[in-house]
Amino acid sequence: MTTEIIDYIKEAVRFRLINASGSDEVMDFPIFDFSADDAEFSKFVTENNFQIFEILILLLSMLPYIAPGFLTSILSEYFPDGSEFPEFGGVKGKHYRGIIPTGETAIFIVVGDNYRARNHIISIFNENHPFHQKSILSLGNVPVSEPKISGTLLLDIEYIELFVYGSVSKPKLSQDFPAQLLETEMVWEDLVLQDKTLDEVNNVLVWMDHNDTLLNDFNMKDKIKPGYKVMFFGAPGVGKTLTASLMGKHTGKDVYRIDLSLVISKYIGETEKNLSHLFNKARNKDWILFFDEADAIFGKRTGVRDAHDKYANQEVSFLLQRIELHDGLVILASNYRSNIDKAFTRRFQSIIEFESPGIPERLKLWTKYIPDAFVDESLDLVTISEKYEVTGANIVNIVQFACLQVLAAGDDKLTNEILITAIQREFLKEGRMV
Structure with missing residues (x-):
């Protein structure tokens, strides 16, 4: 964020306060050519064709981050007793000691006392505006008895990082974000699958490469549902997670594995809330969402015997709806196809079986x-x-153990005997007969 942009929003606030306070100062509303500026903020508002009133609201939401004491000091300058001017809006935070701008603050700065224009500004905060659709900016919650427009301006943290620091950090696994970025040092050529499985995986890549062209260039948006849903099923260790990671790496998309232990809650409504937050965060991000061991949450719905069953089934129905509306790639992985509710499988574009590797695949591995x-x-x-x-x-476990045994013996060659001993150890670990 450049000092010129910060000065611009400060001058816009000052202009409104001068007019509202009856001050003798004379000042024109500031002008700034964002299309000629190379700051990330300027690029963003120019690419999205935002109008000046939308730009002002975005800048206001950033003031606590770029000029923490400004609103408090300038309001005190023109209205020493802040209670004399409730039209300015703004609230005090629990820890933040300055003024946090609200929707009322935005209305005042953008239109002043032009009450005819007030409703137009309020409409910016509805669900049809790009601020909501792209999860850019929203209003904070307020008590039922207070106007919604008195909620604080909440700019998504990723946009704050982009505008203030010039880059966006990857979200980290937390209670608020129950997903972890999947990364791998391997490359696509390292993936060893049976041919029929690899063919089906390549079909998903075709969708990733060409679906936008089909939707946008051939007017198919109204005919084809958004997004792509695919199910991977097969025994543990056959490459489901690695395939998801490599699909992201191959196409330049981030893959997030959903941590179901942080999603599922015993409290009614909390599971839906956790997943709703995740899908909202993933919206417009072009991420791949990977639900490992998905049958834990996408499993078969049960007969309704009690209130618990009723709400468990409601969770499944909610998830079905959110996945169906999600416009990106969603991968559900399970050990067994039969574990997944048929209401989900009917909506998958692909169901891909990952069989255990045959002799040719084992030799490659x-x-x-x-x-x-x-x-x-x-x-x-x-x-x-x-x-x-x-x-x-x-094979990964066996090779690691065998090679360590070679090094521990002071040697550098892996023999049949050492490798077979390592295989037998792996079989015993899994309770299998050698």
Whole structure:
């Protein structure tokens, strides 16, 4: 945020207070050419074609962050007794000692005492305006007995970071944001799946690459539902999470894995609230949402035996609605297809089975994961691939253990004997017969 922009909003506030206080000062309303400025804020309002009244409201919402004491000092300058001028609005925070601007503050700065224009400004805060649709700015909650417009101006934290610091940090896993960014050092060529599974995954990538063109260039927005919903099912360790991570990396999109332990609540209405906040946060972000072990929350609805069943089914119905309206890619992963409610599966564009790797896939995985420096001439990966049915996750664990044993022995070669011992250990860990 440049000093010129900060000075502009300060002058706009001063202009209104001069006129409202009856001061003898003479001042014209300030002018600033945002289209000629290269600050992130200026780029944003120019790209979105925001009008001056919308720009003023955005700047007002930022004042507590860029000029914390300004509103308090300038109001005291023109109205030493602030109670004489309730039209200015504003509230005091619990910890913030300055004035926090409200919707009333925005109306005053934008239109002054022009009451005919007041309703137009109020309409900016309804659901049809881009401020709401793009989750940019909203009004804080107020008691039932008070006007909604007296709520504080709440600018989304990501826009605050963008406008003030020039970049947006990735949201972190927390109670307020029950999702974690999935990242991997692997690349698309490292993904080993059976051909039919990889073909289906590639079909999802086709949607990611070309859906916007289909919707926008061929007038299909009214005919095709937004977003894409896909289900991954298969045993643990067969590549569901890795595939989701690589899909994001391959297309340049962030993948967030939903932490269901932070989403599900025993209190009525809290689960819906948590997920509603998540979907609102993901809206217009072009994220991929990945629900791992999704049957924990998207499972089959039950017969209604008591109040708990009733509200559990309401949660499922709510989730179904939010997923259906979400305009991005949503991936639900489960160990078993039958665990997911059929009301959800009917709405999936794709259902992809991740089978355990066959012999050719196991051989590729062994070859990829064992470092070349450890490969002994006697190592027979073909026979090992044919004899031992393991998943990709098993192979990672086995190779790590085996290579550490080699290093601990002061050697640098991985033999059949060491590798088979590591395989047997992995089988015993899972309770499987060797």
